[in-house]
Amino acid sequence: MFSSKSFPSTALEQLRTRITGTVVLRGDKRYDEQRTLWLQVVEQLPSAIVNARSVQDIVEAIRTARELDLPLGVQNTGHGIAVPCNQGILLRLSEMKEIAVDPAAGTATVGPGVLSGELLAAAEPHGLAYASGQVSNVGVIGYTLGGGYGWLGRKVGAACYAVQSATVVLADGAVVVTSTDENADLFWAIRGGGGNFGVVASLTVKLVPVSEVFGGMAYYRMEDAPEVLRFYRDWSAHLPEETSTILRLMQVPPRPAFLLHLRATQTCAIGICHADLATADKLHQQIKDFKIPALDDLKVRPYSAMAELDEASGTKGAPSFSHLECLQDLSDPVLEGLVKIAKTHMPPLMIIELQQLGGALDKQRAEETSFTAPKAPFALHLVSPTRNTTLEDLAPITKEAFNSLGSVYTGEVLYNFLRANQQDRVRAAFGDEKYKCL
Structure with a gap:
């Protein structure tokens, strides 16, 4: 070497x-x-x-x-x-930013340097959207091939199912095109298996006929967290597939609106992306009937604006550590445990997030791709900045926070959330049968 x-x-x-x-x-x-x-x-x-x-x-x-x-x-x-x-x-590959939207076919072909926000901006004038994640500066190809589950996840499922074809450079330098009709085994593998099988030089994805959604965040004071968590659990259980949700216990971003309305350093927030505008008012009323938010940012907005809600979207880089596990349920002990984690571990934790799974994710044909969808109803994601804390300190703190909830995890893994030191969990991301095929 x-x-x-x-x-x-x-x-x-x-x-x-x-x-x-x-x-x-x-x-x-x-x-x-x-x-x-x-x-x-x-x-x-x-x-x-x-x-x-x-x-x-x-x-x-x-x-x-x-x-x-x-x-x-x-x-x-x-x-x-x-x-x-x-x-x-x-x-x-960040300089390879080609984007070609085909409105008639409802598809887009992108290079490996294209970010989610860039594809959303190109698709939006045509009344189309890409099933992006929560952050606008995530790369389209990496996110999609690793599975991809974001604000439209319960409506359309995992983003890797939207892949129509790809141009791949193999380990020997050969360039191949792959689709359901051409190099089908490779096509199966890359959709969910990420970049392990070659360098994807371009990707064609099916877009979603969505231009506007009802969405945003409803922020409550942290002292209301136990009540908000119980409401969220019961309310989210009856939501349609058109509605994707998250719940966050989080440190308050240093912005005037938060300082004015919350007057606190921490908040509890319900995030919503609802793709059926005809029922948006009804959904909004359910939130307000439960409890008027301290800061209500729920409104009809372009879908592309959903990817700008996360603070990370406005940064060129983030020194942070995160970990995700899938939860069996949101029992009272789990909800009480989350509040305790916020009290004892935030900071250094920045975000404690519940992401609702299910919906279309449960209905996609498992055999079509190498992606394995979790059967869990929720994922728990902890995020910590490392600016004032070392990675060596954060890893055990995060582990301690997860362990404090006890045996509540399914053991399922979302491949996109794996890191270099989690090689032992790769098999769990795909399941034994798919892992052997890969």
Whole structure:
């Protein structure tokens, strides 16, 4: 394995002449900027960074790594990378931002550098949307191929089912197109199995005929959390598939509206994305009949605006640590335990989030993709910033918080939420049968 000083200069110069993108080495001015991920908690020190601008650039980078027997790390946008690239070639794809929306077919074809917010902006003028996650700066391809479950999750299910075709560069540098009719085994594998089977250079996805939704957040004071949690559990159990919800116990963002209405450092909030505008008023009234929010941000808005609700959408990177588990139910002891976690672990925890599952997620044909949908009704997601706390400190604190609830987890895993130190949980993300096939 080569250090930056011993990296073969001849091979590097040849690579530079064969690609339209750029090559960056340690010591170059842009090295630190380009090796840094959006998920800043991951540290990586590649020997060389290749910024690809075309499919052929990807091919050349792969062939060079093979010739030099170097590890190759692939980074679309850097939001969810699981394994850091050290002492190898880091292939960055963030400059490949091609977007082509076909309104007649209701599809979009995107490059690996396209962010969710960028695709939403391109689709919105046509009355279409992409089944995006909660954050606008997540890469479309990485999110989608890892399963993808967000604000339209209960309406349309996992985003990987929307994939129509993909152009993939294989480990030997061969470029193939995959769909239900062509290279079908590979097509099955990448939809849910992420980037483990090649570098996806473009992806065509089916869009959703949604332009506006009723959504946003209803914020309550933290002292109301026990009551809000019980209401949320009982209310969400009867919601239609058109409604996706979350509940958060969270530290209050330092914004004037929060400071004015909440006058507190913590809040309890119900998040809603309801895709049936005809019944929006009825849904809103249910929230207000329970308890008038301290700050009510529920309204009809463009679907693209839902991805801007999360504070992370406005950042170029976040030093944070997170972990997700699936819950068997929301029993009274679980709800009481969540309130206790907020009292004892927030901070350093920033967000304690319940995400409602089910709906269309339960109805998608499991055999069509490698994605395995959890049967759990809810997922519990804990997020912590690492600016003032080290990762070494946060990991045991987060584990302690999860363990405090006892044996309430199903053991199911959402692949997109796995990190490098969770290799032992990969099998659980797919189940034994699919894992063997993969």
